Amino acid sequence: MGNSFGRLFRVTTFGESHGKALGAIVEGCPAGLELDEAKIQKEMQRRKPGQSKITTQRKEEDEIEILSGVFEGKTTGTPIGIVIKNADQKSKDYSHIADKFRPSHADYTYFEKYGIRDYRGGGRSSARETAARVAAGAIAKQFLASKGIKFNAFVSQVGDLTLEKPYQELNLDLAEENIVRCPDPEMAERMISLIDSVRLDRDTIGGVITCVIQNTPVGLGEPVFDRLHSELGKAMLSINAVKGFEYGSGFEGVKMRGSQHNDTFAQKDGKVHTLSNHSGGIQGGISNGEDIYFRVAFKPVATIMQDQESVNEAGESVTVSGKGRHDPCVVPRAVPIVEAMAALVIADYLLLSKTNKLEDI
Ligand SMILES: Cc1cc2nc3c(=O)[nH]c(=O)nc-3n(C[C@H](O)[C@H](O)[C@H](O)COP(=O)(O)O)c2cc1C
Ligand SMILES: C=C(O[C@@H]1CC(C(=O)O)=C[C@@H](OP(=O)(O)O)[C@H]1O)C(=O)O
DSSP, X not given: OOSEEOSSSEEEEEEOTTSSEEEEEEEOOOTTOBOOHHHHHHHHHHHOTTSSTTSXXXXXXXXXXXXXXXETTEEOSSOEEEEEEOOOOOGGGGGGGTTBOOTTSSHHHHHHHHSOOOOGGGGGGSGGGHHHHHHHHHHHHHXXXXXXXXXXXXXXXXXXXXXXXXGGGSOGGGGGGSTTOOSSHHHHHHHHHHHHHHHHTTOOOOEEEEEEEESOOTTOSOSSXXXXXXXXXXXXXXXXXXXXXXXXXXXXXXXXXXXXXXOOEEEETTEEEESSOTTTTEEXXXXXXXXXXXXXXXXXXXXXXXXXXXXXXXXXXXXXXXXSOOOSOSHHHHHHHHHHHHHHHHHHHHHHOSOOOGGGO
């Protein structure tokens, strides 16, 4: 429980931030998929720590090793084991807070739940665990790319700097051209300066990631509890530091009338389409073939380089201050994590069945 995700396309992760290694076991990936290891590695580079001045300076190459499930470059339908070794742990950065709880990290809750915790780097509560998810998600992405399904996530807000343009008016490929991963170059510069100034203040800041999924077939999702957006929400809310999820018109839709919000159906090239997409590509929990888009809110990082009041394991008042290497803002590195989790959901739901028509089964 708690370490696995998905039903038919299933991933289990293991490992701690300062342990020997992290890894993933991916089950249910269809056999015969040509797996490009370099593409998996590229996703790892997008997430790895130490990639720019606005991320944690921990230096990890995050090279993956595939242990099983692939033969002569193709998946065999058996569990795919992947390992990522830790190389740059600095556990002494945590010695001074070994028995203290960092405000708003997972130290207190892990300790209360298990009565024991690996305090080094936050152990398994560290976002380092997401390296394993990105590796698994990269496999899901390749499976889905073979079906024409495409994922584009990008940073759309840092603090109160907000990219107001709708994603349709942006060149999403430009997001990978700058270190903050915002597709508007001018806004990207402002976001980078903001993160850098917050870092110099020994503080942290939050942000928003927008994700767009294109070419999803009609019919993914279950109509009641396992609605497609419920699962996407669960996937996103399972990422460290996430505080909010909205899809389609989201909270803004509240301000509209039904007459403005309804997505009018029309025929285009012999197919049913909608003229607007406030539904975010999902109606009744089922994909309707339009773009699926959603937004994910991330809080400011908990570990700050400032004195903060807290308590220790004995319940005594103490002062804690972060040491070592931390992200001043998580969103630049969370972009590939959002895409990976989205790909795991779509892969799972694609296997769960596109439609429920007898002739399709
Ligand atoms: C990409 C990424 C990087 C993160 N880097 C840090 C970090 O350097 N320091 C830190 O205290 N928290 C960091 N976090 C957040 C913590 O992992 C997270 O706050 C912690 O697991 C507690 O979970 P919660 O915030 O979801 O309650 C990061 C999160 C993400 C997604
Ligand atoms: C190592 C990564 O990020 C880490 C995420 C993290 C946290 O608390 O989430 C805390 C820091 O860990 P450490 O003190 O060991 O450097 C970050 O560097 C990674 O993402 O690979």
